[in-house]
Amino acid sequence: MPTNTGSSDVRVVFTPSGKRGHFPIGTPILHAAQALGVDVDSVCGGRGLCGRCQVVHATGNFPKHHINSKSENISSISETEKVYAAKPKKTLLDGRRLSCATQILGDCVIDIPPDSQVHQQIVRKEADAFDIEIIPPVQLHYVEVWEPNMHDPSGDLRRLREALEREWHLTNLRFGPGMLLSLQKELREGDWKVTVAVDYLGQVIAVNPGFKESLCGLAVDVGSTTVAAHLCNLRTGEVLASAGMMNPQIRFGEDLMSRVSYVMMHPDGDAEMTKVIRETINELAENVAAKANRKLDEIVEVTFVGNPIMHHLLLGINPIELGGAPFALATDESVRIRARDLKLNLHTNTRCYVLPCIAGHVGADTAGMILSEAPHKREAITLLVDIGTNAEIVLGNKERLLAASSPTGPAFEGAQITCGQRAAPGAIERVRIDQKTLEPKFKVIGCDLWSDESGFSKQTKKTGITGICERIIKEGRTFSYILHDGEQKIHISQNDVRAIQLAKAALYAGIRLLMERLDIESVDRIRLAGAFGNHIEPKFAMILGLIPDCNLKQVSSAGNAAGTGARIALLNHESRNEIEEVVRHVEKVETAVESNFQQHFVNAMAFPNKIDKFPKLAKEVQLPAENMNGNIYDIDVPAPKRRRRKKANL
Ligand code: FES
Numbered sequence: 001m002p003t004n005t006g007s008s009d010v011r012v013v014f015t016p017s018g019k020r021g022h023f024p025i026g027t028p029i030l031h032a033a034q035a036l037g038v039d040v041d042s043v044c045g046g047r048g049l050c051g052r053c054q055v056v057h058a059t060g061n062f063p064k065h066h067i068n069s070k071s072e073n074i075s076s077i078s079e080t081e082k083v084y085a086a087k088p089k090k091t092l093l094d095g096r097r098l099s100c101a102t103q104i105l106g107d108c109v110i111d112i113p114p115d116s117q118v119h120q121q122i123v124r125k126e127a128d129a130f131d132i133e134i135i136p137p138v139q140l141h142y143v144e145v146w147e148p149n150m151h152d153p154s155g156d157l158r159r160l161r162e163a164l165e166r167e168w169h170l171t172n173l174r175f176g177p178g179m180l181l182s183l184q185k186e187l188r189e190g191d192w193k194v195t196v197a198v199d200y201l202g203q204v205i206a207v208n209p210g211f212k213e214s215l216c217g218l219a220v221d222v223g224s225t226t227v228a229a230h231l232c233n234l235r236t237g238e239v240l241a242s243a244g245m246m247n248p249q250i251r252f253g254e255d256l257m258s259r260v261s262y263v264m265m266h267p268d269g270d271a272e273m274t275k276v277i278r279e280t281i282n283e284l285a286e287n288v289a290a291k292a293n294r295k296l297d298e299i300v301e302v303t304f305v306g307n308p309i310m311h312h313l314l315l316g317i318n319p320i321e322l323g324g325a326p327f328a329l330a331t332d333e334s335v336r337i338r339a340r341d342l343k344l345n346l347h348t349n350t351r352c353y354v355l356p357c358i359a360g361h362v363g364a365d366t367a368g369m370i371l372s373e374a375p376h377k378r379e380a381i382t383l384l385v386d387i388g389t390n391a392e393i394v395l396g397n398k399e400r401l402l403a404a405s406s407p408t409g410p411a412f413e414g415a416q417i418t419c420g421q422r423a424a425p426g427a428i429e430r431v432r433i434d435q436k437t438l439e440p441k442f443k444v445i446g447c448d449l450w451s452d453e454s455g456f457s458k459q460t461k462k463t464g465i466t467g468i469c470e471r472i473i474k475e476g477r478t479f480s481y482i483l484h485d486g487e488q489k490i491h492i493s494q495n496d497v498r499a500i501q502l503a504k505a506a507l508y509a510g511i512r513l514l515m516e517r518l519d520i521e522s523v524d525r526i527r528l529a530g531a532f533g534n535h536i537e538p539k540f541a542m543i544l545g546l547i548p549d550c551n552l553k554q555v556s557s558a559g560n561a562a563g564t565g566a567r568i569a570l571l572n573h574e575s576r577n578e579i580e581e582v583v584r585h586v587e588k589v590e591t592a593v594e595s596n597f598q599q600h601f602v603n604a605m606a607f608p609n610k611i612d613k614f615p616k617l618a619k620e621v622q623l624p625a626e627n628m629n630g631n632i633y634d635i636d637v638p639a640p641k642r643r644r645r646k647k648a649n650l
Contacts, residue, residue: 010073011107013065014038015058020065029055029074029099029110039117041235043195044142045167046100048080049211051090053099054116058109065109073106115236122237122571129558130374136234137301137353137573138199141168142211145192156184160207164196175204178348183207197300200573205300205349216240216292216299218285218346219566221365222306222314223247224256224389225413225422227280228563231288234301237571241291243284248276249313255389255410256309260323270318277314278343285346297347302339303570304354305368305562307390311357314342325592327360334580355569356580359588361405366392368565369529370586371579373558376401380524383511385547386562387412387532391507394586395514395523401582402517404589406510411503412532419483419490423531428490430537431483438471440483451484501605504546508609509600510591511548517589522616526550527558534559542617545608549616 009022012032019036030053033040041052061068080101085092092098096113114120118139122132143163148156157175160183164170175183186194190209197206197215214235221228228244252273253259263269289296304314308329312319315337317330339350355364355371366386375382376398384394391406414420414427421427425446432450433440441452449456471482478494515521526547528536538555541547547555568575591597603610614623 010104011065011067012104013062013067013109015109015111017112023104025105026103029097029102029104032104033099033110033112038112039119040099040112041116041118042100043140043213044100044211047142048084048098048101049142050213051084051092051098052116054092054096054113055099055102056095056111056113057097057102058111062109067107067109069109070106073104073108075103075105078102118235120236124564129372130377132237132568133572134235134237135572135574136200137217137351137570138197138205138215138234140195140197140212140215141170142193142195143167145187145194147192156187160187160194160196164198170198170202173198173202173204176349179204179207199301199351203349203351205351206297206347215301216289216294217301217303217570218288218299219563219570220281220284220302220304221368221560221563221566222277222281222304222310223365224259224307224310225250227277227284228560229281229284229288230563230567231285231292231294231299232567232570234571237567239567240294241288243287243291245280245284247310248280249273256307257323259313260309260319263318263320264323270313270320271316273313274316277310281314282343282345285344296345299346300350301570302344302346302350302352303566304352305364305566305569306354307363307365307392308357308360309363311354311364315354316342322360329357329360332357332359332583334576353569353576355565355576356583358403358583358586359405359590361390362392362403362588365562365565366394366403367579367583368562368569369558370394370401370582371565371568371575372561373527373529376582381518381520383523383526383547383550384529384558384561385507385511385526385533386529387507387536387546388530389413391510393507393510393514395511395518400518400587401585402514402587402589404510404514404591406506406591408503408506409499411499416499417496418480418493420496423535428483429535438481440471442483500544501607504544505601505604508545508547508604509597512600512604512612513591513594513597514589515548516596517587523548523550525554527556527561529558529561533557539617539621542614543608543621543623545604545606545612545614548612549614551616552620 009024011022013020014033014036017038019038021032021036023032030040030042030046043050043052057074059069059071078101081092081098084090084098120134124131141164145159145163157180164173186207186209193210195208195212196204198204214233217232217234219230219232225247226244227247230242231240232238233240249259252262259273285296285299306314308322309319312330315335321328334356335354337352339346339352340348342352355367357363358366369384369386373384375384375394375396378397381397386392389410391408393406394401394403396402410416414422423445427445428442429445430443431440441450443450447456472479473482475493480491480493482491484490534557539552608614
């Protein structure tokens with residue numbers, strides 16, 4: 001403990017925390033840091049094995065601290081440090097010292113580098129995104145257990161508990177019954193030296209013979225189309241490997257409702273879909289573990305996000321109630337479950353955390369998006385939109401947060417579009433059409449060049465179409481626009497335009513409802529998430545009337561926000577409490593029962609909108625002239641289809 005008396009005491013200041021205290025000469029720096037509650041990592045308990053406790057002795061005069069931190073004020077390089085630095089794959093960078101093997105000899109200033117702190121920060125590259133603070137859900141503790149002898153006949157478990165208390169002050173730990181089966185073997189294999197993994201709830205997850213360096217966790221985003229997994233180092237947050245696979249449930253139904261429909265018509269349909277999604281996760285886990293050269297049983301923690309139907313199927317819950325009003329969830333709370341109960345082939349004690357759902361159509365993926373984007377921490381009114389077959393919408397700020405889903409249908413994912421396809425290499429992702437000549441140029445996924453640039457592979461081949469009349473062709477009673485007339489003819493029909501109109505109108509109507517509920521006419525910032533949100537340029541999303549008017553500089557892509565949310569929940573266990581609390585206060589808006597939805601939908605069929613103005617957008621681009629009704633582009637619209645609203649139609 002720090003002391004304040006004694007003439008032989010010296011002063012120590014730790015940076016960047018600024019924590020300070022007086023200690024007797026000869027105190028190891030690590031002890032001083034721990035006594036002051038300074039954030040310094042350690043797995044080996046000060047034995048010079050782990051190298052986590054590295055610090056830098058800041059030398060010189062520090063008037064602010066009234067300290068002259070001379071180089072001789074700490075002990076010289078110790079034998080322990082030399083042995084550590086000589087080990088393969090170990091590094092003691094220039095100027096760094098092992099704090100457990102270095103003593104304080106005089107007043108000094110000690111800096112704790114970011115990578116020696118338990119609570120590290122991951123700086124996110126996305127503009128305007130909060131950094132991720134790492135508060136690992138599972139930590140490693142190396143201990144040396146006293147061997148049994150004829151005079152001390154206590155059990156191995158008792159002596160392991162005593163070692164954890166003696167060396168780490170860990171008490172009341174829970175050892176599952178399964179741990180006992182292998183404990184004696186592990187202790188003897190490690191010659192009574194073991195590294196114990198303990199989670200933040202005091203549950204012992206694993207006892208590893210000998211010294212163990214690090215553990216991994218898996219963050220999984222279970223989408224209805226694709227499933228993505230990220231293997232992370234639980235200490236540093238580093239993504240060690242990532243992999244994605246198509247969700248094999250697609251064979252039971254392309255979209256979510258057709259999967260619920262499958263369950264309705266096949267008594268064991270839910271069990272079949274649960275089985276295949278779990279197999280996929282096992283396959284992904286094997287894949288990422290192999291890529292990162294890790295063993296499957298090193299994965300000790302898993303987090304999941306997914307929409308309500310994926311959430312239920314993953315957990316083995318029949319999703320039938322989500323197929324019709326009132327769309328009741330089995331639970332809207334977070335779920336903590338053992339991996340083995342989900343039939344995942346990971347460590348026998350691996351725990352899974354499934355983020356909470358918000359409402360029948362607004363799932364754990366939206367909770368992940370909120371965790372990642374943190375609108376609840378901002379003053380600015382933020383609109384988050386995850387665009388897919390169903391669009392999830394979150395609107396609000398630190399005062400109030402609303403959420404809804406809008407039935408956009410599969411048009412944004414390429415279905416129902418004549419030449420549409422999913423986002424995959426070779427798919428056209430951007431098109432620009434010259435307003436005068438109607439000549440197009442386009443970009444495909446997997447190639448950085450525009451189609452009119454040299455080197456655009458075969459697709460640079462001229463289509464042979466040059467005139468306006470040749471681009472627009474009559475098809476029965478409607479017209480189509482020929483985008484490309486190569487080996488594969490790609491055209492956009494009037495029905496395609498209509499499908500996009502219906503989809504974007506459903507999304508916008510949902511957004512408008514939330515704005516109405518919040519009593520606002522504009523939003524401060526917009527973040528577009530999901531695969532579609534990542535590919536569309538904000539300007540064109542707004543021209544389309546997909547999102548409301550906003551300063552274009554404040555509209556950006558949020559990447560895979562749901563997946564990032566899963567990663568945050570994996571790396572920072574306190575974020576789980578945070579999202580559970582936020583979700584409890586999110587106001588759910590059910591678009592199906594809102595009387596204004598229909599009117600907003602009809603207005604939103606126009607480009608960008610029949611009623612709503614886009615003054616900020618108009619400053620950036622020249623919008624088409626308004627017609628006599630004040631509409632930018634108005635068409636007759638059919639009554640909107642309220643998908644997913646009747647059980648009978650599923
Ligand atoms: S605490 Fe492990 S090397 Fe210092």
